[in-house]
Amino acid sequence: MSEWFRVFKQGLSIENPLTVLMIGLCATLAVSTQFQNALFMGFAVIFVLTMSNVLVSVFRRLIPSEVRIPIFIVVIASFVTIVDLVMKAFVPSVYSVLGIWIPLIVVNCVILGRAEAFAYQNTVGLSAADGLGMGIGYSAVIVLLALIRELFGTGRIVWFDGVLFSLPAGYAPPSLLLLFPGAFLVFAFMIVGARWINERFEARKEAPACRP
Amino acid sequence: MKNALRLVIPVLVTCIVAAAGLALTYKVTEPKIAEQDRLAEERSLQAVLPDATFTCLESSRIQGDIDAAADPVDVLDTFHAAIDGEHAGWAVKVSSRGYGGPMVVVIGLDTSGSVTGVTILSHNETPGLGTKVITDTWFLEQFPTLEAGFTDADVRGLDAISGTTKSSNGVRNGVAAVGRVYTEVLSGLGEGGFE
Numbered sequence: 001m002s003e004w005f006r007v008f009k010q011g012l013s014i015e016n017p018l019t020v021l022m023i024g025l026c027a028t029l030a031v032s033t034q035f036q037n038a039l040f041m042g043f044a045v046i047f048v049l050t051m052s053n054v055l056v057s058v059f060r061r062l063i064p065s066e067v068r069i070p071i072f073i074v075v076i077a078s079f080v081t082i083v084d085l086v087m088k089a090f091v092p093s094v095y096s097v098l099g100i101w102i103p104l105i106v107v108n109c110v111i112l113g114r115a116e117a118f119a120y121q122n123t124v125g126l127s128a129a130d131g132l133g134m135g136i137g138y139s140a141v142i143v144l145l146a147l148i149r150e151l152f153g154t155g156r157i158v159w160f161d162g163v164l165f166s167l168p169a170g171y172a173p174p175s176l177l178l179l180f181p182g183a184f185l186v187f188a189f190m191i192v193g194a195r196w197i198n199e200r201f202e203a204r205k206e207a208p209a210c211r212p
Numbered sequence: 213m214k215n216a217l218r219l220v221i222p223v224l225v226t227c228i229v230a231a232a233g234l235a236l237t238y239k240v241t242e243p244k245i246a247e248q249d250r251l252a253e254e255r256s257l258q259a260v261l262p263d264a265t266f267t268c269l270e271s272s273r274i275q276g277d278i279d280a281a282a283d284p285v286d287v288l289d290t291f292h293a294a295i296d297g298e299h300a301g302w303a304v305k306v307s308s309r310g311y312g313g314p315m316v317v318v319i320g321l322d323t324s325g326s327v328t329g330v331t332i333l334s335h336n337e338t339p340g341l342g343t344k345v346i347t348d349t350w351f352l353e354q355f356p357t358l359e360a361g362f363t364d365a366d367v368r369g370l371d372a373i374s375g376t377t378k379s380s381n382g383v384r385n386g387v388a389a390v391g392r393v394y395t396e397v398l399s400g401l402g403e404g405g406f407e
Contacts, residue, residue: 030338067219071226078230082237089244092252096334175375178341 004129011133013201017110018141018187019194024110027101028142029183035157035164038146040087040094042139044102046132048079049111053131056119063120072115073106080105093160110138141190148186153177252333253318257291257303260320260329264293264300274397281396282306285389288316290398299323302398304390305333310382312336317386324360325394330387335379342379351380355387361395364388 017023031041052075056063063071084102087095095102105111114134119127150157155173156166167173176182257266269275269290278287291303301322307314313336320328330352337343345351354370367388372380 033341063222064219067223070223074223074226074230078233081234085237085241085245089241089248092248 004125007126008129008133011130011135011137012140013137014198015134016137016141016194017113017134018138019191020198021110021113022191023113024108024138025187027104027108028138028145029180029187031098031101032142032146032149032183033153033178035143035146035150036094036159037098038142039139040091040098041101042135042142044080044083044087044105045108045110045138046135047083048076048105049114049135049138050128050131051079052076052111052115053119053127054124056115057122057124057127060120068116068120069112072112076111076115077106110134141194145183145186145190149177149182153182253305256318256331256333257293257320259331260303260318261293261301261322264295264303266291266293266303274401277397278393281392282389284309285386286314287389287393290393293320301328302394304393306386306389308382308386308389310335310337311342311376311378312338315379315382315386317383319355319387319390321390321394321398325362325391325399326360327355327358327362327387330355330383332383335382337376337379337382342376344373344376345379345383348373352383358387358391362391364391367391 011017015021018025018028027041032038052072055075056072080103083105087098087102114130118130122130147157151165151167153173153175155171157164174182177186257264269292274290275287278290286307287304288307289305291305293300293303301320303318303320305316305318307316309315315335315337316333318331318333320330322328332346332352335342335346337345351371351373357370358366367384370384372384
């Protein structure tokens with residue numbers, strides 16, 4: 001069980017797919033203009049990543065390594081299409097904005113990367129932990145990025161047809177934050193933040209050993 | 213040969229299982245999706261011409277003329293609008309090219325051919341940027357200023373949103389095409405065309 005948590009925590013911290021591994025950035029930077037979209041993108045990624053990790057791990061002994069990539073892609077594409085159809089049927093207002101990015105989860109390197117690097121070599125339980133951890137780590141970063149960009153780029157946070165929170169009326173939002181340069185800027189600061197936090201944790205872990 | 217089978221069979225099995233799973237999901241979600249699409253269409257028709265009942269125009273002869281007038285924009289559907297049985301105008305659903313692909317735009321016209329409203333039914337524009345054509349409400353609200361007999365030049369005279377020129381043009385081109393469709397086809401049909 002401790003191994004399970006170690007793997008799960010890695011996705012959130014020292015192996016975070018976005019701030020540390022830096023994979024799957026294209027869709028992330030593009031979708032993170034609205035908190036609402038980022039949240040649903042996060043859910044979609046958690047679902048697809050966990051399901052594909054589990055499935056790949058279950059059948060890992062039956063998948064010949066020569067054809068593993070096509071099989072991974074078929075598995076991932078199927079789950080993504082399921083998410084696509086379900087979102088279209090049940091949350092059309094989100095789908096209308098997120099629509100183009102959902103199919104792109106297929107080529108999101110996070111998912112193929114984890115199937116290849118983790119699930120293909122590890123047990124089902126650990127693969128599920130990895131999928132959940134990586135998925136939640138991905139979601140946490142994209143949601144935070146979107147919160148910062150939306151709040152300071154538009155002056156308010158929108159949730160469907162309502163406004164969740166807005167800054168004082170005198171605030172003139174710089175639309176730079178909504179454009180790609182803004183995404184890179186904010187994301188760069190988040191990487192710095194993630195590094196700093198991870199280093200603090202590492203230092204604390206090593207500290208007792210240093211004392212005589 | 214044996215080696216080839218060893219590789220082919222897992223891929224084949226994966227594909228069959230995946231196809232079955234997708235077919236099942238599609239079967240379950242399809243009626244829901246069709247319903248959502250119908251609701252969305254109904255909402256945008258009501259937004260451009262409130263309180264009207266719409267009947268889709270189905271005439272291949274007219275469709276040819278409409279397509280020719282609207283080119284390069286595609287006309288998906290033309291609706292005849294009636295309020296209490298009286299001819300009240302038209303609603304035209306067009307597919308115009310935006311920045312990220314086709315944008316489906318619904319344009320309402322009254323009996324004289326003035327624009328009553330414009331809504332965007334679906335699009336692939338960049339979230340937060342191209343989507344300003346929807347969220348910056350002044351943009352769509354300027355179209356109802358177009359009077360009867362408006363021309364392409366009148367539509368071009370309306371403001372675009374800076375930074376989202378292509379998305380703005382997608383909508384403007386759609387409206388301009390509907391202007392041409394009205395002048396060349398719909399205005400000639402008159403009320404007598406719908407009995």
